[in-house]
Amino acid sequence: MITISDKANCSGCSACYAVCPQHCITMRPDEEGFLYPSVDINLCINCGACDKVCPLRKPFIVDEEKTSAFAVQNKNESIRMQSASGGAFSAFAAVVLNKGGIVFGGCFDKDFNVCHDSVATIDDLKRLRCSKYVQSDMGNTFSKVKALLKEGRLVLFSGTPCQVEGLNSFLKRKYDNLITLDLVCHGTPSPGLWKKYLAWNSIEEKSPITYVSFRDKHFGYAGSTMAIGFENGKTKYQSLAIQFFKYTFFQDLNSRPSCFKCHFKTIHRNADITLYDCWHINAFDKSMDDDRGTTMVLLHTDKGENLFNETKPFIRFCKADVDKAIELDGIMATQCPSPNPKRRQFFKDANELTFEQLINKYYPLSIKKRFIQCLKPIMHKLGVLNHLKRFISK
Numbered sequence: 001m002i003t004i005s006d007k008a009n010c011s012g013c014s015a016c017y018a019v020c021p022q023h024c025i026t027m028r029p030d031e032e033g034f035l036y037p038s039v040d041i042n043l044c045i046n047c048g049a050c051d052k053v054c055p056l057r058k059p060f061i062v063d064e065e066k067t068s069a070f071a072v073q074n075k076n077e078s079i080r081m082q083s084a085s086g087g088a089f090s091a092f093a094a095v096v097l098n099k100g101g102i103v104f105g106g107c108f109d110k111d112f113n114v115c116h117d118s119v120a121t122i123d124d125l126k127r128l129r130c131s132k133y134v135q136s137d138m139g140n141t142f143s144k145v146k147a148l149l150k151e152g153r154l155v156l157f158s159g160t161p162c163q164v165e166g167l168n169s170f171l172k173r174k175y176d177n178l179i180t181l182d183l184v185c186h187g188t189p190s191p192g193l194w195k196k197y198l199a200w201n202s203i204e205e206k207s208p209i210t211y212v213s214f215r216d217k218h219f220g221y222a223g224s225t226m227a228i229g230f231e232n233g234k235t236k237y238q239s240l241a242i243q244f245f246k247y248t249f250f251q252d253l254n255s256r257p258s259c260f261k262c263h264f265k266t267i268h269r270n271a272d273i274t275l276y277d278c279w280h281i282n283a284f285d286k287s288m289d290d291d292r293g294t295t296m297v298l299l300h301t302d303k304g305e306n307l308f309n310e311t312k313p314f315i316r317f318c319k320a321d322v323d324k325a326i327e328l329d330g331i332m333a334t335q336c337p338s339p340n341p342k343r344r345q346f347f348k349d350a351n352e353l354t355f356e357q358l359i360n361k362y363y364p365l366s367i368k369k370r371f372i373q374c375l376k377p378i379m380h381k382l383g384v385l386n387h388l389k390r391f392i393s394k
């Protein structure tokens with residue numbers, strides 16, 4: 001029976017929940033708002049399936065070590081602007097959907113909680129587009145994927161590396177009709193904290209939330225902001241300088257404990273394809289440097305290469321040296337972030353303080369930050385934001 005003595009040893013992938021023959025595991029939020037398995041001991045028959053399936057309790061072995069890299073931009077500019085990076089995910093997904101396949105990925109539910117869901121049409125694909133920097137609730141995703149694979153349907157599953165490894169472990173065998181795509185992942189912030197943050201925004205604005213984008217390119221890719229739209233017609237555009245939720249993410253205050261000891265940090269992967277941000281496109285092809293976003297695509301398998309070849313009519317791309325691509329922008333492919341020393345206190349405060357007090361304690365809005373936010377549109381217009389971001393990230 002699965003027990004979690006050290007939270008760093010559970011990524012919340014939900015493979016144990018999906019595999020249980022007794023359906024006696026539920027995924028429940030802890031005091032930090034992350035989901036963990038909880039076993040109903042009255043129903044458990046101690047079969048050990050949950051322990052065996054956990055990808056964090058077995059050696060992580062990568063089957064093939066042959067990775068190639070390409071910097072990619074979706075030719076459809078509207079899709080690229082809606083995507084976190086260059087819209088490569090949408091290009092891959094569209095090819096799969098056009099063949100009658102099903103695509104799984106992270107999306108918002110009607111209340112803007114982040115969960116995994118599937119889409120079968122190009123029109124619905126917009127639900128999965130763009131990163132949501134919150135750990136997604138997998139629900140019954142793994143069982144749904146398995147059922148579709150057994151029916152012979154083509155499936156593209158996308159998610160974080162721990163979700164892809166969880167799925168592979170749950171499926172136990174390889175399926176020719178399954179393509180997996182993972183992300184270079186900094187970590188996954190708390191769904192519980194996200195819920196509180198949404199509620200606070202809605203109260204502040206006295207209006208329900210109708211739209212969220214974690215990567216709005218209003219001020220370009222380099223100056224990407226978070227946008228929150230309200231029923232009253234207002235939209236808040238907030239850069240990192242004043243964006244509390246993203247700030248606490250990048251300060252490593254709000255990610256899951258397992259993210260700081262991630263088991264799946266490697267360049268070569270079992271996923272067929274890996275995606276991440278290519279901020280330094282100018283180092284690979286200056287003509288593609290237009291501040292609208294580029295995805296770095298790593299292809300690990302023949303399946304990944306084949307899908308990439310089919311996607312070529314819909315993308316602009318250039319080949320990249322893998323080591324250079326990792327060194328410039330993909331360091332999180334191989335390294336874990338370190339937890340902020342204030343992390344434990346932060347979550348304690350998140351439960352005890354009002355949200356206003358939490359913000360004021362961890363990220364007060366100083367005049368300097370407001371000034372930087374005001375400067376952003378000007379720097380974007382002058383075309384210097386792009387260069388400044390690269391300079392800072394060096």
Ligand SMILES: Cc1cc2nc3c(=O)[nH]c(=O)nc-3n(C[C@H](O)[C@H](O)[C@H](O)COP(=O)(O)OP(=O)(O)OC[C@H]3O[C@@H](n4cnc5c(N)ncnc54)[C@H](O)[C@@H]3O)c2cc1C
Nearest residue numbers: 083084085086087088089105106130132158185186276277
């Ligand atoms: C939690 C998280 C952390 C990330 N950390 C980094 C990082 O440190 N460095 C970096 O370069 N890139 C990171 N990325 C990846 C980056 O943000 C882009 O998703 C990636 O470059 C692909 O961009 P795109 O424009 O091709 O496609 P997009 O349309 O932007 O990508 C959408 C993809 O993200 C998936 N997705 C969205 N939200 C979630 C979620 N909550 N959980 C699982 N999957 C989700 C969708 O299923 C889809 O596959 C992260 C993404 C996520 C979701």
